[in-house]
Amino acid sequence: xxxxxxxxxxxxxxxxxxxxxxxxxxxxxxxxxxxxxxxxxxxxxxxxx
Numbered sequence: 001x002x003x004x005x006x007x008x009x010x011x012x013x014x015x016x017x018x019x020x021x022x023x024x025x026x027x028x029x030x031x032x033x034x035x036x037x038x039x040x041x042x043x044x045x046x047x048x049x
Contacts (some may be wrong), residue, residue: 003042008035 001011012023027035 002035002039004037005043008039011035 002008007017008018008024015023017023017026024035027033027038031038
C-alpha cells in the first residue's frame with residue numbers, strides 16, 4: 001500500500017494502530033527504515049518493490 005502511494009496515516013489506522021507514530025516506530029523496527037523512506041524508494045523503482 002505504501003508503494004501505491006497511500007498515506008502512512010491511512011495505513012496505520014486501517015491496521016489498528018492508535019497513531020501514525022506508533023505504526024512508524026514498528027515499521028522502522030521491523031524493516032530498518034521509516035515508512036517514508038520505503039515509500040520514496042518504492043515510488044522511484046519501476047514496478048515498486
